[in-house]
Amino acid sequence: MALENGEKPGSSFVAVRKPNDCTILLLRLVAFLATLAATLVMALNKETKTLVVATIGTTPIKATLTAKFQHTPANVFFVVANAMASLHNLLMIIVQLCGGKFKDKGLRLVMMAILDMMTVALLSSGDGAATFMAHLAKKGNSHARWNKICDKFDKFCDHGGGALIASYIGLLLLVVITVLSIIKLLKAK
Amino acid sequence: MNTSRRIFTFLLRLLALAATLVATIVMVTSHDSTNVLNLTFKAKFSNSPAFKYFVVVEAIACAYNLVIMFLASKGSLWRLVIILDVVVAVLLASSVSSALAIAYVGKKGNTHAGWLPICGQVPKFCKHVTAALVAGFIAAILYFLLVIYTLYTVLHPLFVVSKF
Numbered sequence: 548m549a550l551e552n553g554e555k556p557g558s559s560f561v562a563v564r565k566p567n568d569c570t571i572l573l574l575r576l577v578a579f580l581a582t583l584a585a586t587l588v589m590a591l592n593k594e595t596k597t598l599v600v601a602t603i604g605t606t607p608i609k610a611t612l613t614a615k616f617q618h619t620p621a622n623v624f625f626v627v628a629n630a631m632a633s634l635h636n637l638l639m640i641i642v643q644l645c646g647g648k649f650k651d652k653g654l655r656l657v658m659m660a661i662l663d664m665m666t667v668a669l670l671s672s673g674d675g676a677a678t679f680m681a682h683l684a685k686k687g688n689s690h691a692r693w694n695k696i697c698d699k700f701d702k703f704c705d706h707g708g709g710a711l712i713a714s715y716i717g718l719l720l721l722v723v724i725t726v727l728s729i730i731k732l733l734k735a736k
Numbered sequence: 737m738n739t740s741r742r743i744f745t746f747l748l749r750l751l752a753l754a755a756t757l758v759a760t761i762v763m764v765t766s767h768d769s770t771n772v773l774n775l776t777f778k779a780k781f782s783n784s785p786a787f788k789y790f791v792v793v794e795a796i797a798c799a800y801n802l803v804i805m806f807l808a809s810k811g812s813l814w815r816l817v818i819i820l821d822v823v824v825a826v827l828l829a830s831s832v833s834s835a836l837a838i839a840y841v842g843k844k845g846n847t848h849a850g851w852l853p854i855c856g857q858v859p860k861f862c863k864h865v866t867a868a869l870v871a872g873f874i875a876a877i878l879y880f881l882l883v884i885y886t887l888y889t890v891l892h893p894l895f896v897v898s899k900f
Contacts, residue, residue, distance in 0.1 A: 614848070618846065618848040618849070619846065619848075619849075620837070620840060621837040621840075624833075624837075657887065657888075660887060661884060661887065664822055664825075664826075664880075664883065664884075665880075667822075667826050668825065668826050668829040668880065669829075671826045671827075671829055671830040671833075672829045672830050672832070672833030672834075673833070674830065675789075675830035675831065675833045675834035675837075676833045676834055676836070676837035677837075678834070679785065679786040679789075679834045679837055679838055680837055680838075680841075682785060682786075683838065683841070684849070688783065688784065690778070690779070690783040690784075691779075691783070691784075691842065691851075691854050692852070693841075693849075693851040693852075694849075694850060694851075696849050696850075722823075722826070725822060726819055726822070729818060729819060729822065729887075730815075732887070732890075733815055733818075733890070
């Protein structure tokens with residue numbers, strides 16, 4: 548719609564330009580890399596340590612303990628959610644680059660917005676579960692007599708924290724992309 | 737056509753309001769205590785940060801819903817309402833998932849980390865938390881239905897126009 552000088556836009560409450568296709572593509576690329584990094588770092592997260600568990604007389608008894616990411620279902624869900632989010636981002640990038648031939652533009656915009664929203668929900672729930680599990684591992688819970696494990700397996704915890712940060716960056720970018728997609732939809736009306 | 741859409745949206749919002757209210761209240765009133773070997777073992781929702789996060793997010797969703805239901809017919813803000821609906825739906829999904837992760841550890845324990853399940857000692861607390869989680873899950877699903885329905889009804893003219 549064309550605006551005269553000094554005329555307020557009537558039907559929109561805030562004057563935004565239509566989001567550029569290039570902006571969304573760039574954001575999607577960075578989000579794809581972030582979620583891919585989170586998946587890989589968490590999936591390869593493993594630490595083995597030999598700890599002294601008891602002392603009989605003067606001989607310490609050692610046991611080899613391993614911390615893997617699949618010991619916790621929340622971490623498994625985190626890996627799966629991030630893998631699905633990076634797959635979604637990759638598909639959307641491909642569709643945006645090579646999908647100029649499709650005629651039904653309205654349906655495509657709606658499907659992109661709805662799928663973006665579903666991916667954001669999946670990713671945020673995976674992030675939330677893994678964050679609280681990591682908090683439990685780091686601080687323990689004295690009320691339930693659950694001991695912290697990060698003081699013994701510090702590399703495991705560090706890698707998990709790095710994967711979480713990457714996933715949160717991907718989540719933030721994906722939320723921005725979803726809002727931009729919805730704005731694009733509303734402006735195309 | 738417009739009236740039936742508005743009624744359906746209002747109904748969905750009312751159900752979501754009820755679900756979030758139930759989830760908040762049931763989680764807040766969950767507490768149990770037991771005596772094990774002369775030690776009193778108290779379980780409350782505030783012992784775990786994940787449950788506190790769950791209560792806060794459900795309360796925010798409830799208040800937001802209440803405010804929006806009574807401002808629904810104002811025409812100029814409906815775009816902002818759609819975007820805020822998406823944000824609240826995502827927050828709800830995250831809160832249910834976090835509380836579920838911690839509740840799973842409480843119910844089944846984690847042998848690799850040496851964490852024992854606590855549901856055997858405080859069964860009333862466990863049942864309350866389960867009920868609150870079910871209500872939270874229903875609220876999240878209703879919110880997603882609401883957002884998808886809103887996007888569909890806003891864009892139905894767009895579908896029709898693009899076919900010609």
